[in-house]
Amino acid sequence: MRVNATNITVNTYMFRRPLIGNHRPPSSHSTIRPAHTQPHLSLLADKCSSMRQLLQIHAQMLVTATIHDNFAASRLLSFSALSPHGDLNYASKLLNSVQQPNMFMWNTLIRGLAISPNPHEAVFLYVNMRRIGVTPGKHTFPFVLKACSGLRSVELCKQVHSQVVKVGLDLDFHVVNNLIRGYSVSSGLVLARQVFDEMPDKNVNVWTTMVCGYAQNDRTVEALDLFNQMVAEGFEPNGPSLSSVLSACAQSGCLDMGEKIHRYIMEKGLGTEVILGTALVNMYAKNGALVMARTCFDNMPQKNIITWNVMISGLAVHGHAKEALDVFQVLEKYNVMPNDSTFVGVLSACCHAGMLDFGRKIFNSMRSVYGIEPKIQHYGCMVDLLGRGGMLSEAEELINRMPWKADLKILGALLSACGSYGNIEVAERAVKKMLVLEHDNHGVYVVLSNMYADAGRWDDVSRLREIMKDGSLKKTPGWSLVGDKDELN
Template identity: 65%
Template sequence: MTLSLLADKCKSMHQLKQIHAQMIVSSRIDDHFAASRLLSFCALSSSGYLPYAINLFNKIENPNQFMWNTLIRAQASNKNPDEAISLYVNMRRIGFAPSEHTFPFVLKACASLRSLNCCKQVHTHVLKSGLDLDLHVVNGLVRSYSVSSDLNNARRLFDRFTNKNLTIWTTMICGYAQNFFANEALLLFDQMISEGFEPNSVTLASVLSACAQSGCLELGEKVHVFIRTRGLEMGVILGTALVHMYAKSGAISRAKELFDSMPERNIASWNTMICGLASYGHAEEAFNLFRKLEKEQIAPNDITFVGVLSACRHAGLADDGREIFGSMKRLYGVEPKIEHYGCMVDLLGRSGEVKEAEELMKGMVWKPDEVMLGALLGACKSHGNTEVAERVVKQMIDLEPNNHGVYVVLSNLYAEAGRWEDFTRLRKVMKEGNLKKTPGWSLVDDVV
């Protein structure tokens, strides 16, 4: 018992290994209670080491349900949640029945994997186990279905469950908001209030996200008043949600005021403000805010770079854009994605560096999409570059064979350049192929 208590008080893996050695020497390791304390520290403690926990578990003869649940819980929160599913399958295979403590962790793994098929199979096991009325299990199912985009099943479970608490209301509202069903989220929030439930900061953050999606500034302002009158703490999550709501609704000055007053900010807060400023044409402010982030030594992520590169694009800051794009991997270890390349291609194209934009696009590991090609074609049109336009049009036709509008853009470029033979040839191709611009189609130069 003394060794077990010491295991609970461990501060490091070095200490735990010493206790583990003593348990082996004294033959206490075969005691399930003692082994479970070791396993719990290795698997769940911030000072633990999951591979050690797995090795320990594999050497325990006939691990009990607590041990299985402990390791499943740890794996569900790990970077490879599919390991939690495999562990659960192995547990069932040797005849261990899951409990109400098992399913929430298994369903957390399903949610992390966004696997609808996995969720449905676990749901079947829940029904067979007679745990379909357990609050924590049902909440796990609602969340797992929601993140797997099966809101019909999530809502069906939610409606059938009679003993609802604030947690399950919040899970369902959050599911709607995360899947961009803003109106449904707001209606459910109204229903929750009418049934006498007092929302917490997590609920309100989801409601504010729905307000941002629907552009419902008036309701968002009411939520803000509710937060103030209830004296709720303006933590990072709630503060960021408010900044996001105001920024998405176009109330940039309100968003900036709130952002500046936040006592604590994380990278999501900075991203929300930078992207909000960039989206509404406050490019210089967004760029300056990024520089401030760097000075405060906050590590930007891929979303930060999308925001600041968009700001550079709108402000025509080609040199700054090049410098920031180059620093992504070199200074911050952030691998550029297609969104970052898209911003740079558009930025360089707008700045007249059409060939440089094309070369950058060629260097990608991905094939350019129609948005990036459209931006480059728009740049070709603005700067009269028919050479690059010809190549871009070919790629766009390969992607969208029925997009005949690009032929119109190219023929107009030929006409503006006085290349009448090419103009006539292309018009003849269009006529013979019965190709004409689709009514209502237009090339958008300013791709967001």
């Protein structure tokens, strides 16, 4: 498939933003000073562990006029854009302060924005970069396409694809790989396959991405056929590529394909490596094949914390709470340090088993014993656990103590528990908070109305019905589809 670059261009009107600074395209006279001439401040920027430290180094660079050197500025930009302890807003200001940013700087900020919670900002930056005449390179498009993947926008992928063709990078392995991924996750599987077919020389990563695309879109037959074709043509999948395919099988519920991959791994003797073994455990656990998941888990000579978390969460999600907690206790005996994901699985298991006292103990130990600050997911599990145990006042108090505002999921768990235990007073407060977040949520009125009816408060029932009627609140009708799988495809 050749996208007509003259007819398809990035629609800049979709991303109307003020230009970032008064940048000019990089000049042929703009060079980066050799690394050995750079002041030590530039190297210190790579060793920062906080924005506070980076700000101190930035201040010193300003005082010594080092900041005018692109190498020095790029080190500051790299930390603030890509480090978990960085600040993307600060990174944007840094780029804005450079008169002639080099391509590395543009790519660094686009990359940081692409993996942020707001990937559309990466597209805004790319559009602004093109407006001032900067030509993207082969490292630019993979980051822009990653943003398109995050946005699940097939139209954006098409527009970026046209730019790829225009600059002659439509046969670059890394760019093509990201094009296939972008189309695949954006419901553009036909376009992804066209890009794949038009690549004359494919490497194992391109094959793997296309196989994953089929698996993630629940096209198991095509995924298996393509995997077989890849092997038949002499492309031997490596550990990372097989892990990617297994991850796709886990997400899409493709157990048949996952089992075939497992057989291939065993034939090649690849199953003892930690990442690949963890991917197998995850695939079986997500598909509900817990016996096989546990077998793979037990047969792994080495495990990392992700392996343990996958096993604990898999057991918890499928209702095997006791086994999940047993695995957690074994983890502690091995002196493996749990992380925040571990405790999400453990607390979920406690919810399934109704183990209120143990769950409360685990939650309190996160900060005091393990030095892990509970996140909103952990609070959500505890609210659910307390609600199931009838401790509604304690659950409400926990919500009020959270560092964040409660979301609909947490408040919904509290409201559901109120319905089970008939606590109208707490339910009314929960409903009030939920309506602030979603004012036309009909479900909260239905739950509260039923509670009023159970308590014989018919005046309140009538009042709520009038509110629903006046607000034109309508319940979205549910639907289901029953039929043979082959008939539905």
